[in-house]
Every structure is written in C-alpha cells, then in structure tokens.
Amino acid sequence: MKKNEDAAAKKKPKTSAAQIRVQKDLTELDLPATMKTNFPDPADLLNFTLTITPDEGMYKGGAFTFSFAINTNYPHDPPKVKCTQTIYHPNVDLEGNVCLNILREDWKPVLNLNSVMVGLQYLFLEPNPDDPLNKEAALEMTKNRDQFLNNVKSTMRGGYFKSVQYDNVLAR
C-alpha cells in the first residue's frame, strides 16, 4: 500500500521553487497603507497589480497602478512591472515602462517583491530627473520646477496636455 501511495505521489506535480518564493514574498509583504495589491484571479499569484496612493510629495492625491508579471524563473528573473496608466512622470514613459534600477540592471535574487514595491513608491516621493524615461518631464522638472508641479497636478486629472492624453489618476 505504501509503495502505491509513493508511486502516486511521484506522479503529482511538485511545488516549484518560484511558486514557493512568490508565496513567501507575498504573505510576508510589509506594505504601508499607501500601497495595496489586487489579484484579478486570487488563484494566480504570478499576475497582479499594485496601487500606490502617495500621501505626500507632488504626486499626493493620485492612485497609480502597476501590473506585475512573474515568470517561472523567478527570482532569477525580476518581475515584469509596468504602469497601467498614462502618467506624467520623469521615470515612467507613456507606454508604462518604468525606470527603476532594481527592475533591470540591479536586480538580484536576494531582493524580493517588497523591495520592488518600496522602490516604486519611492519614485513618486522622489522623482529622479537624472535618469529620465520621459525626457520632457525630466527637463521640465530640472528647469522649471513650478511648471513641472503644475503639469503633474493637471495631468493627474486626465485629459490632453501637449497632445498626449493622460489618464485620470485621482484617488477616489
């Protein structure tokens, strides 16, 4: 009987290292109230979104959503993260690509989802015009900070600005 059960156990799928790591990362997230995850399919831990609602800084009042896609080679490969909205930010381009070092060139398997999320939030507290992805926004930020602040505020309400249509990202 034991032999048969053993044989049956061998046939079954094993929990992959990536799965265990993601479960560990997610259940041990230590997020401030300004960040919230959402799982469109709660059974799928590999695809979800993160919404950041900064409570200070120039992006205060907005709710910014990022999609996370984790592949089976995690944590060797970093999660793929994109902003799902069109926003005006020096480090996020109009396609939603994000310039955050730990998402690409500085990713290491010892980092985890929490580090990525905290890194993303930091971009809203301290946008970095020295590593621009949206060059125009970065230029504005260094040259004319007041104008930049205005642009941030107005684009967060949505609508056209310099022939780009931005999404309304005001927190409800």
Added chain:
Amino acid sequence: MAAAASSSDWPGRYHHIDQILDKPGPRTDPGFLAGDGVKDFLRGQAKILVIGAGGLGCEILANLALTGFKDIHVIDMDTIDISNLNRQFLFRQKDVGKPKATVAAEFIMKRVPGVTVTPYFGKIQDKDEEYYMQFNLVICGLDSVEARRWINATLVNMVDPEVPESLKPLIDGGTEGFKGQARVILPGITSCYECSLDMLNKQTQFPICTIANTPRLPEHCIEWASVLEWPRVFADKKLDNDDPDDIDWLYKTALNRAREFKIEGVTWSLTQGVVKNIIPAIASTNAIIAAACCNEAFKIATSSAAFLNNYFMLIGTDGVYSYTFEHEKRQECPVCGGEALDLAISPELTLEQLIETLTERQDIQIKKPSLSTPTKQLYLQAPPQLEQATRPNLEKKVSELVPPSGEVTVTASTLPFSLSLRIAYTS
C-alpha cells in the same frame, strides 16, 4: 550481460582504461571492486543520461562512449543550426534542421561500436520521475538556468532516504566564452544548483533610461528596438527570437536609431546576439569542461578515485586559472533546504485544525503559516485579499483539499524558507 557487452570489444580495446580499473590505487574508495566487477558495471549495467546535445553535449557524448559507458541516453529539444557546425562536431552540413539528439546518437553509434545511444528530441519537462529513476547518473551540458533549476529540483525531490538508488548524482557543466564550471551535486547531500542561484553572473543589462535617452553603444540601440519599440509598435505580438523576420525588424529599427545618434556597429548578427543573449562559445572551453564532467562521471560510476567535492571553476580569460572548492548547502534553499515532515492526520481534520496543530508543535516553532499545494493555495495569511479568498478553506476538511500523500508547502516568516508536509490519512 557481461558477455553481451564484450561481444563488440576487441583485445586491448580498453587497455588504457583498464590500467585504472584492474587494481586499486592510493585514492580508490574502499568499496572499489577492481577487475571484472567494475568493468561489468561500467560497460554492461551503468545507464547514464546526458541532457543537452550542443557544444558541451557533443563532447560529453563522445567522451562517455570512448570511456566505456555503453548505455547512454540523450535529451535535447533543439534542431541543428548552421552556426553550430564549427564546434558541435557530431553534426554535418547535411544535418542542418534535424534534431540534435537524434543525429548525435546516430553519429556516436556509428563511430563507437557496441554503444547504444537512445535519443529523445524534446524537453526534459516532458519526462516524469519514473523516467529519470532508470539512470545511475545524469550529466548536464545546458545553456539555460531554467532547465538546470528544473532538473535539479526534480532529482532532489526524487530522493527517498530509504531507497539508496533514488539518489542520482548530477554532474553539471557550463561554459560562457573562456569561463566554465563543472560541479557534482549529490541531491540532498551536497549543495544543489538552487543553493548557488545567487552566485550566477547576470547577463549585462543596461539601464532602461540609458537605452531610452543616451545610447552610446550599438547594443543600446538594439535593446531600444527590442525592449521599448517592439512592444510599442506590436502591442499584442510577442517577439519571437527565433523568427528571422522579427530579428530583421529589430535590426532595421536599431540601425535607424544608431544613425540618428551616430553610433556604428549595429549588424544583423549583433542584433541576433543581443536579443538571444548569445555569448560566443569557445570549442576548447567546452572540451575542458566536458572532460572534467566525464572524468567525474567515470569516477562516480566506478569508485576508482575520489570524485570532485564539489565545484570546479575554470577561468581562461587571462592564462589558465582554475579553482576547486566546496560550495556549501544553503539552509534556506527552496529546493534542498527546509524541512520535510510526514504527517498522519485524521480525514476529519479541518484545515484550521491542521494549522493549529502546526503552530502548537514544539519541533517546528511556526507562527502564522501560509499553506498551498502545487496546484492551489489552501490558506494565505496575507495580503488581505488573498486571506479573504482562502479563508473559506479553513472550515473544510484537509482530506477534501489534499489527496492522500499529497504535498503541502508551508511558508512563514519564522521559517528559514519553507516546510514541506506530506499528508497521510489515518483510517
């Protein structure tokens, strides 16, 4: 078996190898059976699996066959490309387009009489544990981290402490240009592939803002085309690295970008190299690493000498440097670390009661555990949405959620990594 094995042997065929096998030496294992016993095992019984029939695989197959292994299996999912022919010497021009495993197997069998090479053209993931159980040894000559992680985890999971044959030594070779490594993994005993995952050299990646704004290298232009432009232009189409049309589009896009920034050096083959992360393969590095791997396979199969403990690295970029060291097992390794626990419970026990049992156990000291099976989450403590979604399971009987002898993975911040439970039901 011995008779069958020797029928194709001619006098003196293994003269040189027999020098090693006919008498013990100062470094031989006490269990070494000099003479016919060990020769019978090597030539008549040992069954060895080679994963990968590329640059390393061709060398490994040839070495094994010439060393006296006679029952060799080989798996490879690729077909032969013309660019392989400079170093993958089991293939000829006429073979381009054919499966590597099949062509390599035929070549070896034709060239080395009496050797059987059984090819499988496909993925290692197609095969189950029963398949891997038939081998005495596994040698990998792979170029993919993902495949290595898979076979490593599979072999580690196969180990049953009560069945010594379930432990399959894994010899892993790898090369990158002039650098290489060979290592011996005794699943569950020595450090495993996953233990050393954070030692891996990452492929060079450029900051996305450099690619977007300040390209200086032809590689920046190519990355711009593949990382930023492709998804923008073809929102719903995935880039296929193996499709020449896709590479062509990237090449042209990168070339225009390069012209705009007055950068020289974007070529079609560089484009392909960058997107496929091709590192020039050096035939001599492959030969050295394959030889090191096969040497270990021979020593393990025959016990004729102490085998590598456990990591050999070669750096041929400046002269020839090599270093051998023992890579240590990582306690928190998600594959071979962590604890496994056999748990016999009543079929009436609810999930909530199981969790209580776990938290009360002195020997594991677990707080707020999250549980899952390979196919579903049972109960997650966080984030709140997942806790809520899995909460209804708490009232259910474990026997409704987990099949007999099913695996449950437990994680908790108090555990170094995870705890694996194997559930049995008392009747």
